[in-house]
Amino acid sequence: MLWQVQSKGEAPMARLIILGLVVAAVAFVVRRLAQRAARRRDTAAQEEKRFTPTVRCTRCGAYLDRSRALSHADGHTCPEHAPE
Numbered sequence: 696m697l698w699q700v701q702s703k704g705e706a707p708m709a710r711l712i713i714l715g716l717v718v719a720a721v722a723f724v725v726r727r728l729a730q731r732a733a734r735r736r737d738t739a740a741q742e743e744k745r746f747t748p749t750v751r752c753t754r755c756g757a758y759l760d761r762s763r764a765l766s767h768a769d770g771h772t773c774p775e776h777a778p779e
């Protein structure tokens with residue numbers, strides 16, 4: 696009687712363990728995919744940052760980052776060629 700109850704209880708326990716392992720594996724795979732998607736998003740953002748708008752210095756003709764250039768009435772110049 697007691698043995699029967701134990702043997703009955705063992706099968707669902709094994710099934711529960713397998714189910715737990717499957718759930719853990721699925722959670723692991725989902726987390727890996729989410730991490731990969733986040734990393735891809737980061738590299739895409741870096742790719743956008745790498746190409747910043749540039750302007751041409753009216754004095755020497757060099758192209759430089761717009762945030763570093765000085766803008767004047769006659770156009771942009773690099774900091775070295777700022778008109779006095």
Ligand SMILES: [Zn+2]
Nearest residue numbers: 752755773776
């Ligand atoms: Zn210049």
